[in-house]
Amino acid sequence: MTDSATTISRADAYVNVDGVRKIYNPGPKQVEALSEVHCRVREGEFVSLLGPSGCGKSTLLMMVAGLESLSTGHIDVGGKPMEGTREDIGLMFQDSTLLPWKTTLENVMFPIKILKRSDEEYRETAINLLTRVGLGDFLDKKPSQLSGGMRQRAAICRALVYDPSLLLMDEPFSALDAITRDEMNQVLMGMWQEFRKTGLFVTHSIRESVFLSDRVLVMSARPGRIVADLTIPFPRAREFSLVDTPEFNEICAYLRSKISEQEAVGAQAA
Amino acid sequence: MASLPRNTPFSGLFGTLQDRAIILRKALLPVGAMLLVLWGWNYVVDIKVFPTVVLPPPSDVLDVLLMQNAFLFEHTLQTFLECLGGFVLAAMFGVGLAMLVTVSRVAREMLYPNLVLFQLIPTIALAPLFVLWFGLGSESRLAYAMCLALFPIVVASSTGLMNTNPYFVRLCDSLTADRWQILFRVRFPFALPHIFTGLRIGLTLAIIGVVVGEFVTAQSGIGYLISYASSSLETAMALAAIVYLLGAGLVLFILLMAFEFTLNKIFSTES
Amino acid sequence: MNTHAITVESLDKLASDPENVSAGSGHQTGDKKQVASTPSRPRPTVNSRIRQLRPILLPVLFALGVLSIWEFLVWVTNYPAAILPPPTDILGALIDNRIVLLQNIPATAGVALGGFAIATVAGIAISVAMTWSLHLKEAFFPNIIAFQIVPKVAWAPMFVLWLGIGMESRLGFATFISIFPIIISMTAGLYNTDPTLLRLCRSLTASKWQVLVNVRFPYSLPYLFSAMKISITLAMIGVIVGEFITSQQGLGYLILVAAGRAETDLVMATVLVLCFVGLFFYGLVELGTWLVKRWFGE
Numbered sequence: 001m002t003d004s005a006t007t008i009s010r011a012d013a014y015v016n017v018d019g020v021r022k023i024y025n026p027g028p029k030q031v032e033a034l035s036e037v038h039c040r041v042r043e044g045e046f047v048s049l050l051g052p053s054g055c056g057k058s059t060l061l062m063m064v065a066g067l068e069s070l071s072t073g074h075i076d077v078g079g080k081p082m083e084g085t086r087e088d089i090g091l092m093f094q095d096s097t098l099l100p101w102k103t104t105l106e107n108v109m110f111p112i113k114i115l116k117r118s119d120e121e122y123r124e125t126a127i128n129l130l131t132r133v134g135l136g137d138f139l140d141k142k143p144s145q146l147s148g149g150m151r152q153r154a155a156i157c158r159a160l161v162y163d164p165s166l167l168l169m170d171e172p173f174s175a176l177d178a179i180t181r182d183e184m185n186q187v188l189m190g191m192w193q194e195f196r197k198t199g200l201f202v203t204h205s206i207r208e209s210v211f212l213s214d215r216v217l218v219m220s221a222r223p224g225r226i227v228a229d230l231t232i233p234f235p236r237a238r239e240f241s242l243v244d245t246p247e248f249n250e251i252c253a254y255l256r257s258k259i260s261e262q263e264a265v266g267a268q269a270a
Numbered sequence: 271m272a273s274l275p276r277n278t279p280f281s282g283l284f285g286t287l288q289d290r291a292i293i294l295r296k297a298l299l300p301v302g303a304m305l306l307v308l309w310g311w312n313y314v315v316d317i318k319v320f321p322t323v324v325l326p327p328p329s330d331v332l333d334v335l336l337m338q339n340a341f342l343f344e345h346t347l348q349t350f351l352e353c354l355g356g357f358v359l360a361a362m363f364g365v366g367l368a369m370l371v372t373v374s375r376v377a378r379e380m381l382y383p384n385l386v387l388f389q390l391i392p393t394i395a396l397a398p399l400f401v402l403w404f405g406l407g408s409e410s411r412l413a414y415a416m417c418l419a420l421f422p423i424v425v426a427s428s429t430g431l432m433n434t435n436p437y438f439v440r441l442c443d444s445l446t447a448d449r450w451q452i453l454f455r456v457r458f459p460f461a462l463p464h465i466f467t468g469l470r471i472g473l474t475l476a477i478i479g480v481v482v483g484e485f486v487t488a489q490s491g492i493g494y495l496i497s498y499a500s501s502s503l504e505t506a507m508a509l510a511a512i513v514y515l516l517g518a519g520l521v522l523f524i525l526l527m528a529f530e531f532t533l534n535k536i537f538s539t540e541s
Numbered sequence: 542m543n544t545h546a547i548t549v550e551s552l553d554k555l556a557s558d559p560e561n562v563s564a565g566s567g568h569q570t571g572d573k574k575q576v577a578s579t580p581s582r583p584r585p586t587v588n589s590r591i592r593q594l595r596p597i598l599l600p601v602l603f604a605l606g607v608l609s610i611w612e613f614l615v616w617v618t619n620y621p622a623a624i625l626p627p628p629t630d631i632l633g634a635l636i637d638n639r640i641v642l643l644q645n646i647p648a649t650a651g652v653a654l655g656g657f658a659i660a661t662v663a664g665i666a667i668s669v670a671m672t673w674s675l676h677l678k679e680a681f682f683p684n685i686i687a688f689q690i691v692p693k694v695a696w697a698p699m700f701v702l703w704l705g706i707g708m709e710s711r712l713g714f715a716t717f718i719s720i721f722p723i724i725i726s727m728t729a730g731l732y733n734t735d736p737t738l739l740r741l742c743r744s745l746t747a748s749k750w751q752v753l754v755n756v757r758f759p760y761s762l763p764y765l766f767s768a769m770k771i772s773i774t775l776a777m778i779g780v781i782v783g784e785f786i787t788s789q790q791g792l793g794y795l796i797l798v799a800a801g802r803a804e805t806d807l808v809m810a811t812v813l814v815l816c817f818v819g820l821f822f823y824g825l826v827e828l829g830t831w832l833v834k835r836w837f838g839e
Contacts, residue, residue: 067744087746100838304684307684382600390820398785474692492695496698496699
């Protein structure tokens with residue numbers, strides 16, 4: 001498996017992560033969350049960050065979002081260094097974080113309100129997005145009237161409505177039951193195939209990462225490093241039936257072995 | 271680039287420089303704000319915005335606190351004892367009533383809704399009535415404080431006692447424990463947090479009751495002192511009395527906390 | 542050796558038609574058991590009706606019983622009505638003195654409502670200021686909490702000293718006593734907004750003001766309304782205590798005067814009126830709370 005830093009040149013990459021370290025509580029009781037992470041993501045690529053809990057993958061994602069500071073290293077997105085938050089990044093979390101007093105449509109329009117863009121321009125987009133994910137009849141319902149899966153669908157629309165160039169997702173489907181999760185994978189796949197945003201997706205589900213991504217980056221346990229960079233060979237326009245094929249399961253098995261390797265190393269070190 | 275951690279001689283104490291900065295900020299700011307208010311008070315008095323009758327300088331208040339401490343203490347002691355008495359009575363009756371209501375379904379159905387309803391009565395307004403019934407002495411203030419503090423204690427305690435984890439109760443039932451055993455061995459220890467929440471509210475109300483009672487009966491005690499001093503325009507004395515009341519209140523709450531601590535110790539070692 | 546290839550066909554054979562599952566053995570297709578028809582509901586008896594109404598009947602009967610015994614005992618023992626008037630006397634006093642009572646309601650209720658309103662507005666403003674500036678909050682919030690230790694009623698005579706014996710001092714005191722729950726609760730609500738949501742707003746480069754208005758403030762409304770319940774009660778208490786001290790007008794003053802004249806029935810009648818006023822205000826706040834909950838979609 002090749003190291004992405006060497007095969008993708010800096011110029012080609014849309015997201016560049018170079019030698020990033022994150023240390024909490026510097027001093028005698030410091031905790032190293034991330035150690036020397038290098039990775040690159042091309043424009044329009046969908047890349048998953050796969051790893052066990054606590055390996056720092058969420059921290060890395062927050063750094064790319066400009067929400068977390070770096071101890072060492074350098075991140076740039078779209079050619080410009082990350083020095084804070086930006087208007088053209090879309091974010092999704094495990095919790096849909098919809099505002100409970102706003103309707104579904106109002107929630108999707110929330111970024112437009114914050115970014116002070118014109119309502120009329122984006123309203124149709126919002127309605128279109130919601131219809132595409134199947135929430136066309138729920139525009140004026142409040143989040144308490146939607147199921148967990150529906151709320152995350154609304155969250156996808158909210159992340160896309162203002163046309164960001166980079167989509168960052170932090171385990172968005174981890175809180176859903178297995179069946180809904182599979183559904184959501186297909187929904188996300190559909191949306192992504194239509195809009196082709198650059199995507200960085202954090203997950204601890206091997207199956208999810210293989211189904212959704214062009215590349216899967218495996219992270220070690222804390223302190224996190226990228227230990228494998230696997231390009232997923234399946235062509236785009238993937239059907240969900242793919243997950244039952246032997247090839248798919250081979251790849252999952254390979255990734256699983258990579259992860260258990262890391263857990264063994266981690267256990268030895270502990 | 272991150273700054274490298276510096277190893278100063280005091281690194282061990284209070285952690286890193288950043289930790290110490292945070293502690294400093296969290297402790298200094300409120301103290302600083304209080305000092306600012308005191309200084310502002312002094313300044314306002316200096317530039318004579320208000321007559322000293324309305325706002326005496328802090329030094330005057332300090333004077334009274336130091337010079338008249340025996341006098342103030344005497345009144346405070348009386349108030350303190352009345353608060354304590356009223357509270358203890360309310361606590362005993364309150365928790366007792368809560369236990370009765372928990373154990374007996376009939377008592378619960380008869381009494382509990384009425385008790386909750388009784389909370390709606392603004393018992394504060396009954397102060398003159400208690401004077402009518404019990405006279406101007408300590409008894410009326412004790413009874414008044416007890417009545418004020420009783421209802422929150424009963425309601426909070428019964429909520430705690432009745433809402434024990436049903437699995438524990440079922441376990442005891444299956445071991446053929448009777449209602450009183452369940453009450454004392456299971457319900458009571460688990461209900462302690464609720465009971466003490468109720469007791470804290472009760473103590474606050476008992477103190478309020480004694481102070482208001484003293485306003486109305488106007489004989490002795492801190493409440494009387496505050497009332498009398500302000501009507502005689504001895505503002506510094508009134509403020510000093512408030513400080514003493516603060517002290518008495520603190521002592522009462524510390525006593526309650528100590529009691530809570532002891533009970534928690536007893537019941538956690540038993541289980 | 543009994544190895545079976547697992548194919549879709551073999552799995553199909555293993556799956557059973559859910560409609561044919563009957564208790565126990567596997568019947569063949571087409572053999573459907575009769576589902577027992579639901580038995581007709583038993584007619585409600587008097588006993589079961591009483592059992593259903595017990596939670597309401599018992600306390601009401603108990604209260605009525607106590608009232609009747611009270612009435613009876615006073616009548617039988619000729620107990621001085623100055624100490625414990627029978628319930629009928631209280632009702633009588635309520636009706637006889639209705640004009641005086643009605644005249645004094647605005648004095649008490651109005652001041653309480655006014656103090657509460659000012660406390661709410663000022664409390665919100667102060668909480669917002671402390672959310673805007675973290676330094677302000679860290680400087681003053683601990684002091685505000687510490688200040689809670691002193692029972693606020695102790696300050697009542699000071700307000701008379703400062704603002705006289707008129708309505709202003711009672712209004713000032715009512716505001717003073719009811720503002721603290723609002724500040725404490727609302728600041729907590731403004732600060733305790735869901736951190737994930739705040740992260741989302743940060744990533745959208747939202748300004749502090751935008752976050753405050755669009756996210757923090759709505760989230761703090763439940764906290765505000767639960768504090769308002771406490772505040773309105775405290776405002777009433779403040780006004781009543783103020784009336785005891787200033788002895789000018791209002792229902793508290795009426796109680797003082799009536800007790801002084803040993804007209805205990807009037808005292809209790811006035812307390813009854815106070816109950817209703819308090820209930821009314823509390824009900825208003827509950828209404829507000831309900832509306833906010835609905836807006837939140839709960």
